[in-house]
Amino acid sequence: MFSQIGELIFNNEAVAKTSDFTMGLEVEMQRVDETGNVSQEPYPAAIGDEKTNPWLTNDYLETMPEMVTPAASHSLDAMHYLYKINNALRAALAPGELLWPLSMPPKLPADKSQLRLAKMGPKKEAYLKEWTKRHSYSEGTPCGVHINLSIDQHIIDLVKAGFPDKFKDEKAVRNYLYAVLAQGFVRYRWFITYLFGASPIAEANYFEKGQGIDHPVRSIRQSSYGFGTKFQGDYTDVQSYVDRIEDGVKQGILTSDYEFHGSVRFKGNANLKELPKTGVEYIELRMLDLDPSSSVGVRTDTLRFIRLLASYFIMHPALPLAEVNRVLDNADEMNDVVAKELPTEPCHYQNKALAMIKSLERYANQIQLGPEFSEILEDLEDRVINPKTTPSAKLMNYVENDSLESYALRRARRYQEAAMESLHPFQGFAGDHIPNADELKRELDK
Known part of the structure; x- marks a missing residue:
């Protein structure tokens, strides 16, 4: 059953636009040496300045490069950009250096103060030092995939025109739709954790x-x-989201609003207080582990599935406002249960997961998505029924002496060798000129 907004979109034959999200990817990986230790090499000079290059930067440690793609209209385009940037990074590594393909870091030194925090300018470096005091070096080292999703403008215009009494302007539409998306992804984070x-x-x-x-x-x-912080966000609406984070800063729970590392973040204004007024421009999803079966840490089918989920959330009824915090607090607890389960055992919420797969299958058929989505859902249903087919369970086949080091290094070497065979790796990050998004897209599309 569609929501009123969903019915409007469906009746205007615009459902396809609900999955036409502009998508950007951010992928972190660790640089390691050939024996699996955290690299001692400096930041690769051939990819430019980590403080100014928006496409290849650094995260928490100096050895944690972050690949950032320009926004793409399709999953395949996003993956194309990611592969090119990933290859550029690999081509710039020092001899013997590799990219660790797992989310959890390689073996760390016993004295973790030997780890080098990223050199990102005085303000960011001060933040990283304070964050480390509050948390730990270890807690900052896991890597993952962040997905940035932006709703197609046609949907925003359609909803604004269809509900003039409900939304006073475009910003109100944006804030509402992005809140609905955020609620959906937080509510079903446990489902994503199980599958990926x-x-x-x-x-x-x-x-x-x-x-x-x-x-x-x-x-x-x-x-x-x-x-990250265990501080819980409030996704009732954008203003509540901002107020909760600001309150956390005032109480000293957060050092700054940047320290909020929720599984979903609203983005659109560097000044968080102004976000409700200026409007959300996209959401950042922070709930995917690196997929070690891919050299870039994520697969195209995973991105398609995330897009399908987002379309489903937009088209279906949102949570009642009074119920948002209760439902999402419960969802956080469910996620922790799923995350800590034995990877080879059935999920505690297996029946709920199967019901969600069935709902997505019905939705995909209803809006006549292509056969690739049916195949994706069939594969994911098999993961729910057979937990040994999940990524974590598969990794258990490679554990030796309580370690995945041998497996990770084999993968890392294979991916590095394949990247070195690339005929035309992108060389445009080393000069003084930093390409903007349009310039970078033109170069990467060659």
Whole structure:
């Protein structure tokens, strides 16, 4: 059953536009040496200045490059850009250097103060030092995939014209639709963690002695042992989201609004306080582990599935406002249960997961999506029925002496060798001129 907005979109034959999200990808990986230790090499000079290059920058550590794609209209385009940027990074690595393909970091030094924080300018460096004092070096080291989604302008215009009494202007439409999306993704984060979680164990020295997990799990990174603050956001609406974060800063729980590392973030204004007035421009999804079966950390089918979910959330009824926090607090607890389950065992919420797959199948048929979506959903249904086919469970086949190091290095070497065979790696990051999005797209499309 569609919502009123969903009915409007369906009746205007615009459903296809609800999955035509502009998509940008951000993928972090660790640089390691040939033995699996965190690299001691400096930031690669051939990819420019980490402080000014928006497409190849650094995250928490100096050894954690982050690849950022320009916004793309289609999943395949986003992946095309990511592959080109990934190859440019690999071509710039020092001899013997590799990119670690797992979300959980490689073995860390016993003295973690040996790890080098990213050099991102005085303000960011001060923030990283303060963050480390509040948390730990280990907590900042897991890597993942962030997906930025922007709703097609046609949908925003259609909703604005169809509900003039409900929305006073375009910004109100944007804020409402992005809040609906955020609620949907937070509500079903546990589902995504089950399907794509890929961090079952930690390497040496990630946990302090006597701490951490006592058995493999689906996703350390997506559990309460994972990255970031445990501060919960308020996704009732955009103003509530901003107020909750601002309150966290005032109470000293957060050092700044940047420290809010929720599984979904509203984006659109560098000044968070102004976001409700200027309007959300996109959401950032932060709930995917690196997929080690891909050299770039994510697969095209995964992106298609995320787009399908987003379309489904827009078309179906939103949560009642009074119920948002209760439902999403419960969803956070569900996610932690799923993240900490044995990866080879059925999900505690298996029946709910199967019901969600069926709902998505009905929706995909209803709006006549292509056969590739049916195939994706069939594969994911098999993951729900057969937990041993999930990414985390598959990784357990390669554990040796409580470590995935041998597997990760084999993958890393294979991906590095393949990248070195690329005929025309992009060389445009080393000069003084930083390409803008349009220039970069033209170069990457060659």
